[in-house]
Amino acid sequence: MYYKSTRNSSVKKSAAEAIAQGISEDGGLFIPSEIPSLSLDEIVAMGEMSYAERAAKVFAKYLTDFTDEEIKYCCESAYNDKKFATANIAELSHLFDGTYILELWHGPTCAFKDMALQILPYLLTTSAKKINLNKKIVILVATSGDTGKAALEGFKDVEGTSIMVFYPEEGVSPMQKRQMTTQDGSNVSVCAINGNFDDAQSGVKAIFTNEEVKEKLDSASMMFSSANSINWGRLAPQIVYYISAYATLVKDEEINLGDKINVVVPTGNFGNILAAYFAKKMGLPINKLICASNSNNVLTDFINTGVYDRNRKFYTTISPSMDILISSNLERLLYMLCGEDDAQIREWFGSLAKTGRYEVTDAVKAALKAEFYAGCCSDEDTEKTIKATFDKYSYTCDTHTAVAVKVYNDYRAATGDATKTVIASTASPYKFSASVLEAIDGSKPDMDEFAMVDRLCELSKYEIPESLAALKNKEIRFKESIESADMKDFVLRSLSL
Ligand SMILES: *Cc1c(COP(=O)(O)O)cnc(C)c1O
Numbered sequence: 001m002y003y004k005s006t007r008n009s010s011v012k013k014s015a016a017e018a019i020a021q022g023i024s025e026d027g028g029l030f031i032p033s034e035i036p037s038l039s040l041d042e043i044v045a046m047g048e049m050s051y052a053e054r055a056a057k058v059f060a061k062y063l064t065d066f067t068d069e070e071i072k073y074c075c076e077s078a079y080n081d082k083k084f085a086t087a088n089i090a091e092l093s094h095l096f097d098g099t100y101i102l103e104l105w106h107g108p109t110c111a112f113k114d115m116a117l118q119i120l121p122y123l124l125t126t127s128a129k130k131i132n133l134n135k136k137i138v139i140l141v142a143t144s145g146d147t148g149k150a151a152l153e154g155f156k157d158v159e160g161t162s163i164m165v166f167y168p169e170e171g172v173s174p175m176q177k178r179q180m181t182t183q184d185g186s187n188v189s190v191c192a193i194n195g196n197f198d199d200a201q202s203g204v205k206a207i208f209t210n211e212e213v214k215e216k217l218d219s220a221s222m223m224f225s226s227a228n229s230i231n232w233g234r235l236a237p238q239i240v241y242y243i244s245a246y247a248t249l250v251k252d253e254e255i256n257l258g259d260k261i262n263v264v265v266p267t268g269n270f271g272n273i274l275a276a277y278f279a280k281k282m283g284l285p286i287n288k289l290i291c292a293s294n295s296n297n298v299l300t301d302f303i304n305t306g307v308y309d310r311n312r313k314f315y316t317t318i319s320p321s322m323d324i325l326i327s328s329n330l331e332r333l334l335y336m337l338c339g340e341d342d343a344q345i346r347e348w349f350g351s352l353a354k355t356g357r358y359e360v361t362d363a364v365k366a367a368l369k370a371e372f373y374a375g376c377c378s379d380e381d382t383e384k385t386i387k388a389t390f391d392k393y394s395y396t397c398d399t400h401t402a403v404a405v406k407v408y409n410d411y412r413a414a415t416g417d418a419t420k421t422v423i424a425s426t427a428s429p430y431k432f433s434a435s436v437l438e439a440i441d442g443s444k445p446d447m448d449e450f451a452m453v454d455r456l457c458e459l460s461k462y463e464i465p466e467s468l469a470a471l472k473n474k475e476i477r478f479k480e481s482i483e484s485a486d487m488k489d490f491v492l493r494s495l496s497l
Contacts, residue, residue: 001064003030003232006335007349009342015063016127019233020137022226028345030232031332036061038243038282040257046244047251051089052079054247055119055240061282062236063123070126078119078237083108085465090115090241092248095393098420099408100254101401102245109179110428110465111321112272113150116229116237120151121158123233124225128160136222138495139163140207142200145176146321146427148190149183151227156185163227164494165190166200169481173320174449175431175468182474189494190478193487203487213488216497229271230328238275243284245422255420260287262421264411266404267291267299268322270329272424277333277371287419290373292407294319297376299327304374306365308348309357318379318435319399321427326352334360337367373415375407382406386439396440396460399432401425430456430468 003018005011007028013021018030038061046054052075059071066074081087084106091103107114128137139161141151148165155163167180169192180190193200207213208224217223229235242263249255263286265273273291280286293300295315302308310325317323331349338344338361348358360368377385385402389395397405404423411417429436433452437445440459445452450472457464482490 001036001062002033004033004340005029005342006031006331006345007342009340014065014131015232016065016130019123019127019231020131020133020225022231027349028342029230029328029332031335032062032232035278035281038279038284040283043243043247043284044250044257046247049247050079050087051240051244052076054244055079055237058240058243059236062239065130066126070130074119074122074126077122083118084114090244092245092422093395093425095389095395095405095423098418100245100249100420100422101395101397101425102241102422103425104241105398105425105428105431107150108153108467109146109149110431110468111146111150112424112426113146114153115241116234117147117150117154117227119154119237120227120231120233121155121161125158125160127233133223134221136220137161137225138217138222139225139227140204140491141165141227142197142204143167143172143180144197144320144323145172146431147228149176149179152180152183152185152188152190155227156183156188158187162187162495163189164491166193166204166487167191168193168196168200171197173432173434175433175471178449178471178474178476179468181476181478182471183477191487191490192481193484194481195484199484200487203484207488207491210488213492216492217495220495220497222495229269235271235275235278235329235332238272239278239282242276242279242286242422243282246284249420249422258285260285260419262286262288262290262408262411262417262419264290264292264404264408264421264423266319266322266400266424266426267293268324268327270299270327270333272426274329274333276424280371281336288373288411288417289371290375290404290408290411292404293374293376294322294382294403295376295378296323296325298325299330300374300376302330302374303368303372306362306368307357307359308352310352311356317399318382318432319403321400322403334364337364373411375410377403377406383435383439385409386436390440390459396429396436396456396462397425398427398429399435400427402439428465428468429460429462430465
């Protein structure tokens with residue numbers, strides 16, 4: 001197996017090259033040349049394995065240039081009970097009859113990004129060694145909250161790397177800010193930008209492509225890389241938990257081997273749900289993939305009409321990690337659905353860059369409808385769903401997960417489909433305490449972040465994640481705030497260049 005580019009099918013890279021490079025030179029995303037298959041026997045066998053062992057089985061199918069030892073090292077280093085609050089790594093929780101919540105937030109930063117960002121540093125440094133890069137890898141991240149912290153935790157003190165995170169001073173929640181500014185590790189730096197997320201993102205992109213900076217890095221044997229979900233090294237780990245959840249359901253006799261399940265995913269950049277699609281294509285018995293959006297419902301419209309149009313109002317919602325109008329991983333799905341026609345992808349994504357819009361062919365429209373159901377949810381309905389789920393099932397979900405629960409309820413009402421269903425839960429409710437408390441208590445909480453966490457604990461009876469509780473007494477290490485125009489100087493100074 002090798003990796004092609006969605007914008008040039010003749011590209012041929014090993015997995016190690018694809019992961020180290022992050023994105024193809026032509027601007028396309030790396031995608032495996034074939035989809036490996038997964039048998040029902042293999043799924044049964046996984047029932048008896050640890051999460052790290054299950055992950056190793058899946059990675060062996062995609063990272064064919066890695067040795068078994070290398071894969072084992074990456075999986076065991078990432079998925080263990082020192083890094084995750086539960087030995088199961090991901091937990092399956094019973095919501096109501098035949099409906100399960102897949103809790104993907106028991107990692108160190110309490111969001112599902114940990115599932116991939118805990119292993120990415122190992123995949124990346126192993127890849128660099130395999131291709132004899134002999135360079136220090138500098139990770140630059142612009143974040144609106146969850147990715148920055150998860151990347152910091154993943155890369156802190158990882159030999160051969162350093163990481164710099166930029167966040168918008170006024171654009172992250174108090175808890176998210178505290179998570180980042182108290183970050184420990186000897187190879188990390190965090191800096192606030194006087195501007196919004198787009199300013200931070202544009203600043204990072206400009207540094208990535210600045211020739212002067214690139215030359216300076218080169219001469220010091222360093223290179224930039226990316227930790228966001230365009231990197232295959234972030235997508236592959238996400239395939240694992242869908243397969244793992246199915247293996248657990250079979251083992252626990254909740255379903256029979258071969259029974260189909262639905263999967264519901266609260267979606268932003270389309271990375272998480274695309275991983276579920278890969279699992280299905282490998283042979284995991286999945287019926288519908290249900291794509292749940294908040295008021296930024298560009299994907300709902302796209303799946304229902306085949307027209308992608310980002311020319312619309314951008315909403316700031318209570319599920320901020322899904323506030324996005326350009327879902328970059330859609331490019332990988334469309335490449336697969338249009339018969340790997342790279343010219344077609346160049347045309348659509350050229351049009352997206354130019355006009356903000358493209359329309360797919362009738363064949364792709366039909367394929368989208370066959371595989372996916374899409375729906376969206378307002379902030380008001382998100383709050384109502386948190387409250388109803390709490391009252392009816394004594395389950396406290398975060399704002400992102402609530403969007404998925406609401407869209408799933410709509411799907412069930414519209415179709416009557418009673419297929420057993422797994423809903424991906426992407427963040428701990430403690431990460432969005434203010435919104436969750438307001439939904440349950442009915443009024444805006446008038447207290448500080450840690451008092452909110454205590455109040456939420458009283459209500460939900462869920463243990464407060466140690467990593468969040470510890471923030472209260474942690475020293476603020478990173479206080480610097482700069483203009484986005486000064487980001488380049490900040491990077492060079494941090495690297496002593
Ligand atoms: C990133 C994120 C999402 C969106 O995931 P995508 O892979 O970008 O679709 C949803 N919920 C939370 C809490 C997130 O952090």
